[in-house]
Amino acid sequence: MKLALPRLLSAAVALALTVTQVSAFETRASAAYVMDQGTGTILLAKNADEPLPPASMSKLMTLYMAFEAVRDGRLSMEEKLPVSQHAMNYGGSTMFLDTTDKVKVSDLIRGIIVLSGNDACAVIAEALSPDGTEAGFARLMTRRARQMGMTNSTFANSNGWPAPGHRMSMRDLALLANHLIEDFPEFYPMFAEREFKFDGRAPGNTRNRNPLLSLDIGADGLKTGHTQEAGYGLVGSARQGSRRVIFVISGLDSSKARAEVSEQIVNWSFRQFSESKIAREGERIADAEVWMGRENKVALVPAEDIDVLLPVLSMDKVDAEVVYHGPVQAPVTQGQELAELVVRPDDLPAIRVPLVAAKDVPAGGFTVRLRTATSVLFDSLGIGAGDAS
The missing domain is CATH 3.40.710.10 (DD-peptidase/beta-lactamase superfamily)
Structure with missing residues (x-):
């Protein structure tokens, strides 16, 4: 999932800039x-x-x-x-x-x-x-x-x-x-x-x-x-x-x-460098799909404010994407690390910041498992659930 971070959401992910020379x-x-x-x-x-x-x-x-x-x-x-x-x-x-x-x-x-x-x-x-x-x-x-x-x-x-x-x-x-x-x-x-x-x-x-x-x-x-x-x-x-x-x-x-x-x-x-805040603790960045859960998605949020230091000439816009292996298997626990926000500022190494689940998503009951199994079966047969008779 690719994002274009505006200036407000681009200057503070420097939690991962701990081992690289930036300029x-x-x-x-x-x-x-x-x-x-x-x-x-x-x-x-x-x-x-x-x-x-x-x-x-x-x-x-x-x-x-x-x-x-x-x-x-x-x-x-x-x-x-x-x-x-x-x-x-x-x-x-x-x-x-x-x-x-x-x-x-x-x-x-x-x-x-x-x-x-x-x-x-x-x-x-x-x-x-x-x-x-x-x-x-x-x-x-x-x-x-x-x-x-x-x-x-x-x-x-x-x-x-x-x-x-x-x-x-x-x-x-x-x-x-x-x-x-x-x-x-x-x-x-x-x-x-x-x-x-x-x-x-x-x-x-x-x-x-x-x-x-x-x-x-x-x-x-x-x-x-x-x-x-x-x-x-x-x-x-x-x-x-x-x-x-x-x-x-x-x-x-x-x-x-x-x-x-x-x-x-x-x-x-x-x-030559300035610090900004690109996201606050608990602020929704994206959603992750959830497999076999009571809900089919969960919000991904940073566990703490994300601050980053960037060259002042490269702060107008920063490309970023959320990376995770999904769908995520239920149950999901609030605060569980599920994904990374990868920020790619110009002329700098990528900055990786963990994202966590915003809330619990319990495993689904019998109805959810049946519905999911049926959906998988229909997908494997190349037909949609609405085409069944």
């Missing part, structure tokens, strides 16, 4: 991944599943596990943690902690988010490690990442310090970012903080390195990264209206390039 975008990043969060549409995937050095972007995994520990009561934000010699010895970006310090968890978390403190990560890691070591925590990070579906992530430390085998893919980093946003809304606003002056001891390291936070384009996170091996990268997110975009880039040659590419991606994601 070309040239980027200088050596690896990139861009996702529309609400619909799951993958806008860009470049070397997205290649395990790469993530630099400080891997600190997001340490933060996720710290937030879990706070939520579960294993840490409190006001608790003060000691600083080991190992943590103090970290170079690079630090909070300048020393072994005489005992630092509140809340300060350590802000020190990781805003200041990218390598030492702060190590302090958190040793506190949560099964054996009290950062290496033990790194093994725990890897195991937890696997549980969360991050199959291309392996951790050697808590902060992204260059180490053999310390790797994450762009897709994994985007998945992690989405978890941070969805699982910890009470903590996520910290990622938008632009400055953190810890104890006045590091006046040269007080500002968030995320270049998008000051641009008024809806950016509110999450983490930059840079090492010589990894280049410059960013796990970013921005929200405009009801839409949120999550993106990851890596392998750029300067902080300037990172800022430019990040801004380009955010602007492109919001300007």
